[in-house]
Every structure is written in C-alpha cells, then in structure tokens.
Amino acid sequence: MPETWVMPSRTSSASPSPPAAATPMAFARVIAAAYQQYGQNPAAALKLAQITPARLQQSDARITARQMEVLSGAAMQELDDEALGAFSRKLPWGSYGMLARASLSAPNLGVALKRWCRHHALLADDIHLKLVSAGDGVALQIEERADLGCHGQGAREFCLVHVLRNIHGLACWYIDSRIALQGARFPFPAPPHADAYALMFPGPLRFDAAQAEIRFDARYLALPLRRDEKALQQMLQRALPLTVLQYRRDRLLVQQVRQTLTAHPDQAHNADGVAALLNISARTLHRQLKEEGASLQELKDEARFERAKDLLYRSTRPVKQVAAAVGFTNEKSFIRAFRAWAGMSPGEFRKSLPE
Structure with a gap:
C-alpha cells in the first residue's frame, strides 16, 4: 500500500495548544474497551470525565484535553495499567514515572532517551523503541513485536500515539524546550480524525508508513537535562498534560533559523518565509527569538x-x-x-x- 502524506495547516501548527475539543472520541472508546477487556465497568471514569454513553458512541465527536486527562488518569489507576490494555502484560500505576526517574541523572537528552527506550523494553516486550540517526536528524522508532491490534485497529492506533506523545512530551520536559518535529509516521491508513494529528504531532505527517516514528533535529540530543527530583515529583502529580501541551520555548530555534537562512535564502527572505519553513507562525518566530535574546x-x-x-x-x-x-x-x-x-x-x- 502506498504511503499517504498529510501536511498540517499553518493555523494548526502555529497554535500553542489544541482547541477546546480536539481529542478524537475514538481514543476514549479505546479506554472504555480496556475496561471491558479487564472485566470492569468504565461508567465511573466516563462520568468523572463528563462523557455520556451516547456521546461516547458518536463516531465524529471530540473531547477536550482535560477530559482526556481525567479519563486516562482514572483508567490507569482503576485498571492498574498505564498501557491501558495495549500490551500482553500490565504496566502497573507508576511505571512511566519510574522510567522518567531512571533517566533523570543522564548528562544529556540523548543518553536519557536511550535509557528510557532500554528500560521500557524491560517492562513490555510487545514493542521495541530505538533512536536511529536520520541525516542531520534522529528518529525515535517503534518496532511492533506483538499484535497491538488484537483488541481492534483503534487500540493499535491509540497505543502507538500514546507512546510517542508520552516520550516526546517527557523529552521536552527534560530539557525545558519545545522539540520541533521534522515529521511523524504511522503504519496505518489516515483515520477519519487525521486532522487531530496535526495538533498532536506538528509537522509533516505520513500514514501507511513502515513503522511508527517521530523525527527531530539531532542537536536536541546534546542539550543537558534541566530537571531534578523535586521537579519530577511535581510533574508526576499531573504528568498527562505533557502529552498535550506545546512548550513555548525552543532552545534550538536560533540555530534552526541560522540553518534555514543559509540553506534556503530564496525562501527565507522574510519572517513569513522563515516561519513557514520551520512550521510555526511568524508571530511565534519573533516571540521565541526574543525569549532567546535574538x-x-x-x-x-x-x-x-x-x-x-x-x-x-x-x-x-x-x-x-x-x-x-x-x-x-x-x-x-x-x-x-x-x-x-x-x-x-x-x-x-x-x-x-x-x-
């Protein structure tokens, strides 16, 4: 099957956070199905997230980031599974916090991500994560070693999205910087809610790819971690927003602008041209450069x-x-x-x- 490319709109990529209700209801249905998988009732969690049974079944419905946070958090604790039924064995509540803590002492982001990938394999062998060089960038890839779709195509999609958003959000938090994505790829056809991907993974999107991955500038890997144990404890109290919210600051933006001006002088002759090449708005470009003193x-x-x-x-x-x-x-x-x-x-x- 040929790969399908989807380019996000400028409006979507420039937005600092998703609209009020942008998360596909399909993801909520996967969480509800995880309850059924474990023989439990999702009614209490759905009520807590203010999602009615009728609304849950609406194929094109959306929920807010806060609703998704409440539903996911409740489900992970009630099911004692942070993977929400995606893997052949549970990831008990606190597993991802343990992974984050294990990488906290790393000297830079590259070492931290390699540790995270290695330790994740100790918890669940259904997938294997790895960092792979890709030109002047790096790809964080997911190799599927089990049938993630045994509980439905939606379950596989949600698992791959969940893992990539988790590690991308954590990586941004580690270095206190927005890590601009050079692209994201997924090994399934573009879903009906494909427009939501431009918010979750700003940058060029490819569906029907060989495997799931995100790509970003390799220079981020050399940046030092800016967090300590106290910051980790505070973050873990509300970790899920990391998978939704976009950081304002990009600690590599000055370098990226320099590279863009050199590589594309004809297209980067003004702010709009530079911003388009970096997949951000001109306003965001000026603001972030000012934050970096440039x-x-x-x-x-x-x-x-x-x-x-x-x-x-x-x-x-x-x-x-x-x-x-x-x-x-x-x-x-x-x-x-x-x-x-x-x-x-x-x-x-x-x-x-x-x-």
Whole structure:
C-alpha cells in the first residue's frame, strides 16, 4: 500500500495548544474497551470525565484535553495499567514515572532517551523503541513485536500515539524546550480524525508508513537535562498534560533559523518565509527569538554577511553582483552595511585576503 502524506495547516501548527475539543472520541472508546477487556465497568471514569454513553458512541465527536486527562488518569489507576490494555502484560500505576526517574541523572537528552527506550523494553516486550540517526536528524522508532491490534485497529492506533506523545512530551520536559518535529509516521491508513494529528504531532505527517516514528533535529540530543527530583515529583502529580501541551520555548530555534537562512535564502527572505519553513507562525518566530535574546533581523544580517564574505573570498564577482546575490538592490547600501559588519569595505576585505 502506498504511503499517504498529510501536511498540517499553518493555523494548526502555529497554535500553542489544541482547541477546546480536539481529542478524537475514538481514543476514549479505546479506554472504555480496556475496561471491558479487564472485566470492569468504565461508567465511573466516563462520568468523572463528563462523557455520556451516547456521546461516547458518536463516531465524529471530540473531547477536550482535560477530559482526556481525567479519563486516562482514572483508567490507569482503576485498571492498574498505564498501557491501558495495549500490551500482553500490565504496566502497573507508576511505571512511566519510574522510567522518567531512571533517566533523570543522564548528562544529556540523548543518553536519557536511550535509557528510557532500554528500560521500557524491560517492562513490555510487545514493542521495541530505538533512536536511529536520520541525516542531520534522529528518529525515535517503534518496532511492533506483538499484535497491538488484537483488541481492534483503534487500540493499535491509540497505543502507538500514546507512546510517542508520552516520550516526546517527557523529552521536552527534560530539557525545558519545545522539540520541533521534522515529521511523524504511522503504519496505518489516515483515520477519519487525521486532522487531530496535526495538533498532536506538528509537522509533516505520513500514514501507511513502515513503522511508527517521530523525527527531530539531532542537536536536541546534546542539550543537558534541566530537571531534578523535586521537579519530577511535581510533574508526576499531573504528568498527562505533557502529552498535550506545546512548550513555548525552543532552545534550538536560533540555530534552526541560522540553518534555514543559509540553506534556503530564496525562501527565507522574510519572517513569513522563515516561519513557514520551520512550521510555526511568524508571530511565534519573533516571540521565541526574543525569549532567546535574538531577532530575525540580526540573524538575517549575520547570514548575509557570512554569504557575502564567502562570495568575496571564493569568487571574482564584482561587488555589485555580490550585493545582489545577498539580497541588496543597491550597491552603495551593501557597501555601507558591509563596512558596519566588517569594519572595512568589500573591496578592502577582498584585498586583505591571502593570495
């Protein structure tokens, strides 16, 4: 079956948090089915989450993130299974907290995620998680080693989504940074509620893929963990929102903007172009850069200066052509800007270079 790509809308990817009711009711039905699997009644948990039996059966209904948090939390404790029936054996209440604590002493995110993947295999061998290099990025992949769909296709979908959102949210929390996704892939056809995936996994989406995975910039792996035991205790009191809420701060954004300006000069000539390439809004771009003590104009000037120096050094183009190549319509403006950057004119810079 050919793979299916779904590109999220700009509006969805730019939103800091999902709309009031964006979570598919299909996920709630999977949780209700887990109760039946264990011979228990989900009525109390559904009532607590304010989901009526009639509403539960509406195929296209949605619930809020808070309702999902309440329902999931109640089910995990009542069933004593944080996997909600997805695996061949239960993950007792507190299992994911134990995984988080086991990685807390790691020197950086890369080590923490590798520990998390290794320790998860000790709890459940139905799936195997691993980090795989993918160019300048890294993929966190799920290898299915058991039939996750034995309780229905919806159960398999929910399990894979749940695991990836869990580890992505925890990774963001560890380094106190929004980890921008370069893409997410799922080994099943696009579901009727595929639009919700753009909120859960902002970035390019692919369905009918070989396996479930998320991809992100490998440089995040080198960032140090910023949490301690006290912070972990506080987080575990309400851990589920980590799988829903998006971090505002991205500690790699300045580096990503620099890379984008260098790699796509024709498409990144203004804030809208840069933001589109990074899958965020222009407003979010400006705000996050400000939080990092930078500005888009400064980074654009820096990129143009580096590009100009490279052209002056590696080519014999006239200054006028160099000016045009780096985005100046006026040679005099370029010379004035270059002098401010380098303390000398383009001609003087070229003469100063070694033969």
